[in-house]
Amino acid sequence: MKLGKRWLPAHVLVWSYAVLLIVPLYYFLASAFKTNDEIFAHPFALPTSFGFGNFRTAFDSADLGLAVVNSALVTVLALVLTLGLALPAAFALARSTGRLASAVEKVFSLGFLVPTFAALFPTFLLAAATGLFHTRTFMVLFLPATAMPLSVVILVQFMRTIPKEMEEAARMDGASTFAVLRHVYVPMCMPGIATVLLLNFLTFWNEYLYSLVIIGPDPAQRTVQVALPTLKSITGTDYGVLTAGTVLTLVPVWVVYTLLQKRMQQALVSGAVKM
Amino acid sequence: MTTLTPPPGDTTVRRPGPPSAAAVRRSPRQGGTVLAVPALVWYLVFMVGPLIAIFVVAVLHWPGMLQPVSFAGLGNVRTVLGDPVFRDAVRNTAVQLAVALPVMIVCAYMLGYYVAQKPPGHRVIRYLLFIPGLISTPAKAMVFYAALSPDGLANGALESVGLGSLTDAWLASPSTALACLIALDVWAGIGFTAVLFAARLGSVPDELGEAAQLDGAGHWRTMWLVHFPVIRDYVGVVTMLQFLWTLFGSAQHVLLLTQGGPGSSSTTLSFLVYQKAFIAADLGYSQTVGVVLFLAGLVGLLAIRRAFRQNY
Numbered sequence: 179m180k181l182g183k184r185w186l187p188a189h190v191l192v193w194s195y196a197v198l199l200i201v202p203l204y205y206f207l208a209s210a211f212k213t214n215d216e217i218f219a220h221p222f223a224l225p226t227s228f229g230f231g232n233f234r235t236a237f238d239s240a241d242l243g244l245a246v247v248n249s250a251l252v253t254v255l256a257l258v259l260t261l262g263l264a265l266p267a268a269f270a271l272a273r274s275t276g277r278l279a280s281a282v283e284k285v286f287s288l289g290f291l292v293p294t295f296a297a298l299f300p301t302f303l304l305a306a307a308t309g310l311f312h313t314r315t316f317m318v319l320f321l322p323a324t325a326m327p328l329s330v331v332i333l334v335q336f337m338r339t340i341p342k343e344m345e346e347a348a349r350m351d352g353a354s355t356f357a358v359l360r361h362v363y364v365p366m367c368m369p370g371i372a373t374v375l376l377l378n379f380l381t382f383w384n385e386y387l388y389s390l391v392i393i394g395p396d397p398a399q400r401t402v403q404v405a406l407p408t409l410k411s412i413t414g415t416d417y418g419v420l421t422a423g424t425v426l427t428l429v430p431v432w433v434v435y436t437l438l439q440k441r442m443q444q445a446l447v448s449g450a451v452k453m
Numbered sequence: 454m455t456t457l458t459p460p461p462g463d464t465t466v467r468r469p470g471p472p473s474a475a476a477v478r479r480s481p482r483q484g485g486t487v488l489a490v491p492a493l494v495w496y497l498v499f500m501v502g503p504l505i506a507i508f509v510v511a512v513l514h515w516p517g518m519l520q521p522v523s524f525a526g527l528g529n530v531r532t533v534l535g536d537p538v539f540r541d542a543v544r545n546t547a548v549q550l551a552v553a554l555p556v557m558i559v560c561a562y563m564l565g566y567y568v569a570q571k572p573p574g575h576r577v578i579r580y581l582l583f584i585p586g587l588i589s590t591p592a593k594a595m596v597f598y599a600a601l602s603p604d605g606l607a608n609g610a611l612e613s614v615g616l617g618s619l620t621d622a623w624l625a626s627p628s629t630a631l632a633c634l635i636a637l638d639v640w641a642g643i644g645f646t647a648v649l650f651a652a653r654l655g656s657v658p659d660e661l662g663e664a665a666q667l668d669g670a671g672h673w674r675t676m677w678l679v680h681f682p683v684i685r686d687y688v689g690v691v692t693m694l695q696f697l698w699t700l701f702g703s704a705q706h707v708l709l710l711t712q713g714g715p716g717s718s719s720t721t722l723s724f725l726v727y728q729k730a731f732i733a734a735d736l737g738y739s740q741t742v743g744v745v746l747f748l749a750g751l752v753g754l755l756a757i758r759r760a761f762r763q764n765y
Contacts, residue, residue, distance in 0.1 A: 320499050
């Protein structure tokens with residue numbers, strides 16, 4: 179369809195919203211290289227020098243370096259565990275036609291309707307009861323559970339598209355069930371695995387409230403999302419340091435997004451609405 | 454509800470036909486269902502268990518982690534219902550949902566329609582719309598903190614155009630604190646929701662819009678009277694998601710930006726759950742509000758589902 183002159187207001191509105199999205203990012207990036215005085219005087223001016231002083235302060239005052247390591251550790255281990263649980267489960271559900279399997283699948287698809295935040299306090303109790311309170315270990319165990327519904331449903335959808343003959347052929351050659359999973363199903367649903375990994379990478383890396391409550395404020399254990407808001411109070415809000423810290427937490431996500439833009443967009447779109 | 458945005462390569466969904474007797478004999482059920490057990494157990498222990506525990510703690514009198522626990526029955530319900538803070542929280546949550554949700558969905562739908570028409574620059578727009586979906590809650594909150602704190606961007610901008618009298622401590626003023634939180638929801642929500650709509654609208658056949666144009670319908674009418682009914686179901690699902698995210702997720706924004714204050718002017722239900730559990734240490738109260746929140750979520754979901762039921 180052609181877009182006539184009457185679309186002018188639409189163009190203007192859409193691009194103003196786009197500006198609203200991009201300006202804060204620019205402001206953060208620019209301020210990360212400025213002092214408080216410069217930020218207040220010329221909030222949108224380009225920084226005059228590109229020193230890493232603010233980044234260094236952010237690193238030191240909030241122990242961000244350690245926090246990044248903690249976040250990376252939690253994210254990677256939780257991703258491994260998620261795949262370790264979801265792949266066999268999806269494999270089982272995709273292949274079997276029994277009533278039990280479809281009931282299990284239904285349990286997982288209903289999981290979308292359970293917002294992860296709902297049970298914050300009981301989860302905290304669980305952490306205390308298992309003796310894993312104030313540890314990263316509990317988050318590594320807990321995060322995959324929150325990701326299970328989405329991951330299983332996405333993987334099942336991909337595995338259903340794999341023809342049965344593939345498995346039969348492998349069986350002829352004497353493959354065990356595990357070998358079928360490993361050498362037939364996993365290689366053939368790599369796009370699904372990528373989707374699951376990308377989506378969960380985002381949620382795990384960005385997870386805030388549970389990390390705050392369960393891992394707590396101990397600088398040796400806390401993740402970067404928990405460390406970040408502390409910059410607000412420690413420094414009497416030095417905006418240069420605050421923005422430098424924020425930029426730092428965004429870097430991994432931004433790098434992944436830019437490298438895998440198409441795939442990431444597909445993953446986000448297909449992951450959001452699966453009920 | 455079914456998936457409406459199939460993953461790539463999902464075009465050849467196999468419908469298993471009835472297996473022939475020979476095939477059944479050749480490949481007996483090759484086990485493997487047991488492989489789903491670990492994932493299921495994990496899910497039940499870490500997600501469903503705690504969810505059930507909410508209802509248990511809600512009937513307990515439990516004034517702090519290390520305090521003795523006693524059975525309270527409906528005592529907590531009475532305390533909660535009689536508490537003016539709870540009533541404020543209900544009101545704030547209702548206002549938040551009533552303003553944020555319609556604005557978000559309507560704007561996102563129109564924006565999604567705009568992007569789906571592939572106007573010049575739509576690729577750039579699409580790239581930008583994903584931004585709120587990528588950045589974490591603390592980072593989003595820091596953006597708003599930098600913009601709205603007393604010496605932040607908004608006040609600076611007002612002063613520089615000579616409207617210094619309009620400056621305010623936006624996040625610390627009873628009249629604007631809640632509005633700031635709603636603005637954050639809307640700012641972050643529109644972009645990502647619009648992308649979802651654009652993806653779905655992209656799969657509506659072009660002929661539909663073209664036919665409407667031939668009949669003399671403009672874009673406005675095509676958008677609302679032709680395309681909207683087609684993806685009505687999908688709009689419902691997205692609305693349900695945003696409803697849940699807003700209802701349950703607001704705790705994090707409140708915690709990071711206003712702490713529920715000043716007074717209780719920006720306390721939402723989900724923040725009240727957090728605050729009573731981890732700050733005020735009134736655990737029975739907290740989880741009673743949790744039950745209320747859960748029921749509100751359920752009722753809201755059913756209502757939205759009904760409102761968006763496909764009706765052609």
